[in-house]
Amino acid sequence: MHIRVFEGSDTEAVIELWNKSGLLRPWNDPQLDILRKQSVGADLFLVCEQGGRIIGTVMGGYDGHRGWMNYLAVDPEHRQGGCGRAIISSLERRLIAVGCPKINLQVRTDNTSVIEFYKRVGYTVDEVSSMGKRLIADSVPGQY
Ligand SMILES: CC(C)(COP(=O)(O)OP(=O)(O)OC[C@H]1O[C@@H](n2cnc3c(N)ncnc32)[C@H](O)[C@@H]1OP(=O)(O)O)[C@@H](O)C(=O)NCCC(=O)NCCS
Incomplete structure (x- = not known):
């Protein structure tokens, strides 16, 4: 297994992996998500390669307060x-290297089975409600 920073030529394989993994939603355009990430904190968008194929991804970020x-x-x-x-x-090491004190993540309410995985790798459930507001609509209705 080799973990490295995402490159533009990985785009197709990465989107296929996200699709197979059930991560795509009609309101998120994965191509746009990748393009945006390439312009902000691209060094925290990681892929895991094995035998020349991409078998894993994580899109990390750091806002100066939380990863x-x-x-x-x-x-x-x-x-x-x-x-x-x-x-x-690998993402945690890179975040520590830039002084990030804590990493957060969100789990969709229809994907609670993944919570056990996160607990196994050291994460705990925070007693918070997650809120959001869409600022730019990605218009790909029905694509995925
Ligand atoms: C969650 C996911 C990334 C885990 O990847 P993985 O490569 O299978 O995980 P690992 O093999 O590194 O597992 C690490 C540990 O977690 C455990 N684990 C893995 N998946 C688990 C699960 N679904 N439930 C409980 N434990 C799990 C492993 O047994 C291992 O335990 P150990 O090393 O302490 O013995 C993968 O299942 C996935 O892609 N899921 C679909 C996408 C998804 O839901 N992403 C998260 C969105 S919030």
Whole structure:
């Protein structure tokens, strides 16, 4: 397993992986999400390669107060093999290196089974409500 920073030529494989992993939603255009990430904090968007194929991703970020992770995915054929833990560890090391004191993440209410995985790799449930407001609509209705 080799973990490295995302490159533009990975785009197609990464979107296919997100699709297989059930992470795509009609209100998020993955191409746009990738393009935006390439212009802000691109060095925290990581992929895990094995045998020349991308088997894992995590899109990390740091806002100067908290680190964040999105788009954590491991290819269904490679799960339970340590890729999820390894790519999160790599992101954590990179966040520590820039002085980030804590990392946050959100889990969709229809994906609560993943909470056990996060607990296994050291995360705890924070007693907070997550809120958001859409600022730019990504108009890809019905695409995924
Ligand atoms: C969550 C996910 C990234 C885990 O990746 P993975 O490569 O299978 O995880 P690892 O093999 O590194 O597992 C690390 C530990 O968690 C455990 N684990 C993995 N998946 C688990 C699950 N679904 N439930 C409980 N424990 C789990 C492993 O057994 C391992 O335990 P141990 O090392 O302490 O013995 C992967 O299941 C996935 O892509 N899921 C779909 C996408 C998703 O839901 N992403 C998160 C959105 S918030």
